[in-house]
Amino acid sequence: xxxxxxxxxxxxxxxxxxxxxxxxxxxxxxxxxxxxxxxxxxxxxxxxxxxxxxxxxxxxxxxxxxxxxxxxxxxxxxxxxxxxxxxxxxxxxxxxxxxxxxxxxxxxxxxxxxxxxxxxxxxxxxxxxxxxxxxxxxxxxxxxxxxxxxxxxxxxxxxxxxxxx
Amino acid sequence: xxxxxxxxxxxxxxxxxxxxxxxxxxxxxxxxxxxxxxxxxxxxxxxxxxxxxxxxxxxxxxxxxxxxxxxxxxxxxxxxxxxxxxxxxxxxxxxxxxxxxxxxxxxxxxxxxxxxxxxxxxxxxxxxxxxxxxxxxxxxxxxxxxxxxxxxxxxxxxxxxxxxxxxxxxxxxxxxxxxxxxxxxxxxxxxxxxxxxxxxxxxxxxxxxxxxxxxxxxxxxxxxxxxxxxxxxxxxxxxxxxxxxxxxxxxxxxxxxxxxxxxxxxxxxxxxxxxxxxxxxxxxxxxxxxxxxxxxxxxxxxxxxxxxxxxxxxxxxxxxxxxxxxxxxxxxxxxxxxxxxxxxxxxxxxx
Numbered sequence: 001x002x003x004x005x006x007x008x009x010x011x012x013x014x015x016x017x018x019x020x021x022x023x024x025x026x027x028x029x030x031x032x033x034x035x036x037x038x039x040x041x042x043x044x045x046x047x048x049x050x051x052x053x054x055x056x057x058x059x060x061x062x063x064x065x066x067x068x069x070x071x072x073x074x075x076x077x078x079x080x081x082x083x084x085x086x087x088x089x090x091x092x093x094x095x096x097x098x099x100x101x102x103x104x105x106x107x108x109x110x111x112x113x114x115x116x117x118x119x120x121x122x123x124x125x126x127x128x129x130x131x132x133x134x135x136x137x138x139x140x141x142x143x144x145x146x147x148x149x150x151x152x153x154x155x156x157x158x159x160x161x162x163x164x165x
Numbered sequence: 166x167x168x169x170x171x172x173x174x175x176x177x178x179x180x181x182x183x184x185x186x187x188x189x190x191x192x193x194x195x196x197x198x199x200x201x202x203x204x205x206x207x208x209x210x211x212x213x214x215x216x217x218x219x220x221x222x223x224x225x226x227x228x229x230x231x232x233x234x235x236x237x238x239x240x241x242x243x244x245x246x247x248x249x250x251x252x253x254x255x256x257x258x259x260x261x262x263x264x265x266x267x268x269x270x271x272x273x274x275x276x277x278x279x280x281x282x283x284x285x286x287x288x289x290x291x292x293x294x295x296x297x298x299x300x301x302x303x304x305x306x307x308x309x310x311x312x313x314x315x316x317x318x319x320x321x322x323x324x325x326x327x328x329x330x331x332x333x334x335x336x337x338x339x340x341x342x343x344x345x346x347x348x349x350x351x352x353x354x355x356x357x358x359x360x361x362x363x364x365x366x367x368x369x370x371x372x373x374x375x376x377x378x379x380x381x382x383x384x385x386x387x388x389x390x391x392x393x394x395x396x397x398x399x400x401x402x403x404x405x406x407x408x409x410x411x412x413x414x415x416x417x418x419x420x421x422x423x424x425x426x427x428x429x430x431x432x433x434x435x436x437x438x439x440x441x442x443x444x445x446x447x448x449x450x451x452x453x454x455x456x457x458x459x460x461x462x463x464x465x466x467x468x469x470x471x472x473x474x475x476x477x478x479x480x481x482x483x484x485x486x487x488x489x490x491x492x493x494x495x496x497x498x499x500x501x502x503x504x505x506x507x508x509x510x511x512x513x514x515x516x
Contacts, residue, residue: 003171021171021212024199044200045268057241057270063196064271067171068216115266120245126501133403134265 005070009033010079018066025069026050026061029076037077037106041136048135051107051114052076058114060134077106080113088159089113092152093145100139111135112149116156123150123157166202170211174218177344177378183213185346185374191215193237193276196268201281205290206297215275221378224249230384233342236275236377240330241266243274253382254495255333255393255412262397262504263329265404275377278331278341278357279369282324282434283406285309295321296365310471312408315480316464317433322365323470326358326435329504333395333412335436336428337386345375354380358435365434389414389426393495396487397430397504398479407431409480410504413487415451422446422455427463427488432480439463442484451492453485460484 003018009029016028026043029035029052041049043062050061053075080087089109092098099105111132121127128149129142137145172189174180184191188210192198201207215221221237226248234243243249244260264272286292286305293302305313305323313323331354339354352370359367371377397410410430416423425446429437442459449455460481467477486506500508 021169022166044203045196048265048267051267058267059271060196060267063194063199063268065192065195065199065212065214067173068192068195068214070217111267114270118241118245118266124501130403130501130503131266134267 003067005067007066007069007071008073009035010074010076016066021065021067023066024062025052025054025064025066025074028066029061029074035076035078038110039103039106041104041107046136047104047107048111049104049107051111051135053110053114056114056117058111075110077110080109087113088155089116089148089152092148092155096144096148096151097141098144098148099137099141104135104137104139108132108135108137108145112145112152115149116153121153123153125150128153166199167205167208167210169209171214172211173214177218177220177376180213180215180218181344181346181374181376183211184376186211187373189213189374191275191376193273194239194271196264196272197276197280201288204288206281206288215376221275227384230387232382234274234380234382236273236379238274239270240264240272240274240277241269244269252387252390253333253337253393254390254499255395255414255491256330256337256382258499258503259329259333259395259397259410259412261499262395262410274330274380277328278354278377278380279371280326280328281368283327284313284324287324296324296361296368299364299366306471308471311473311475312431313470313473314433315467315469315473315476316429316437317360317435318470319361319363319365321363322361322434324361324365324434325431326433327406327431328436329395329397329407329410329430331358331436332410332428332430333393333414334380334382335438336412336414336426337389338383339386340381340383341377342379342381343371343375344378345372347372349378351381354436355438361434368434386414388416389424391495392417392491394487394490395504396483396490396506398483398506402505402507403502409476409483411480411484411487413484413491415446415488415491417451417492420450422449422451425459425488427459427484429463429480429484432467432476437463439484441465446488451488453489456485456488456492457481459488 041047190209
């Protein structure tokens with residue numbers, strides 16, 4: 001049996017035929033839609049590498065069944081930059097050397113944008129660290145990540161971009 | 166993951182009819198169920214998707230002061246609801262001490278109640294586990310079991326219930342609203358989860374096909390808002406299940422405790438309400454000696470189920486900590502590390 005769902009992915013509406021009900025949003029993005037920026041780390045909701053924005057909220061794409069999210073809007077790392085202009089969070093990660101191998105980075109950046117949108121941490125590094133605890137970095141770039149998120153949170157607040165991804 | 170039939174009901178009645186078919190499982194966020202399906206622990210033949218059902222995602226503050234929370238409300242939305250956070254601060258703190266922000270954005274109230282144990286032996290299909298495979302034995306008994314139960318366990322199962330959310334819910338007399346093939350009923354949260362006994366595969370009192378539709382906190386529970394905290398010890402600073410935890414809520418009048426609520430997490434197969442401790446606190450001054458007596462009473466029946474005798478004293482101490490924090494007063498804003506013993510009482514950094 002096949003299923004038809006619609007998703008808006010990085011602002012583009014898509015109608016998708018799924019031949020298998022087991023497909024997660026993560027596998028859909030990576031294996032069927034040629035969007036491998038979202039990473040598969042643990043595939044069990046423990047590492048945060050697959051973080052995307054689902055209707056504006058950060059979630060683990062590995063634990064989201066695609067069929068369950070029929071009609072949703074999805075934003076991935078591929079949808080952040082506008083042409084050559086990087087998102088302020090992407091710029092801040094570069095400016096603060098917030099990665100080493102880069103595998104966790106798309107998830108870190110999507111999670112950080114979700115965190116700013118939630119509006120619970122402000123630019124308090126202590127709250128940012130706690131709010132980012134669902135994203136593991138095996139290179140240990142946490143110091144740079146925290147600095148980047150704090151700076152971008154300030155910049156996005158100043159630009160009134162708190163909710164804009 | 167096994168293949169399954171996917172069903173998307175349009176009403177609660179349709180959902181219950183679909184869920185009553187043997188082999189069915191309800192799918193909320195899937196943060197626990199999909200994970201268990203990936204490792205082969207759960208193998209439902211059909212998933213009944215609750216995500217498109219109308220009417221299950223509201224937080225209703227009722228006229229009498231109670232709050233009714235739809236089963237599909239997401240953990241983060243409940244924790245950050247201003248009215249809820251103000252009136253039930255220990256519940257909000259417990260929610261925010263659990264999992265990660267991503268998981269809290271997805272995970273639901275109903276799913277949290279029904280989440281399965283994180284016992285490694287339960288999750289490993291090559292191991293014997295009476296909870297997963299009745300009658301097969303319990304490899305946790307002779308295995309790595311330092312985080313297992315110290316209260317209410319049996320020789321058949323020593324697993325713990327992993328929820329933080331359920332601990333203050335047990336303390337505050339929450340009520341679960343259930344709809345099933347034979348109609349609607351209400352179950353006190355304290356009676357909702359079952360101790361293992363000889364049938365650890367029965368984890369809750371839900372009958373096949375019964376669906377959690379809402380959770381209610383009575384108006385009386387908001388009477389503790391000025392002195393209500395959740396404290397949780399983890400093996401790392403954040404994003405970990407409790408080794409032990411405690412929800413404490415006090416009503417203090419003229420320097421005396423007139424009512425006390427205490428429940429423990431991480432110690433049993435259900436959130437553990439400690440009524441003996443509550444009785445020990447009634448009428449006492451909110452001071453260390455009374456808190457220690459209460460903690461002794463709460464753990465009086467505790468015994469190790471393996472290499473975990475340390476958890477008994479740890480549970481006493483987290484109970485004392487939660488009571489001490491509650492007596493000091495609910496903070497205006499939760500600390501940066503909700504529920505953490507490493508969160509300072511005011512200001513400062515945690516490390």
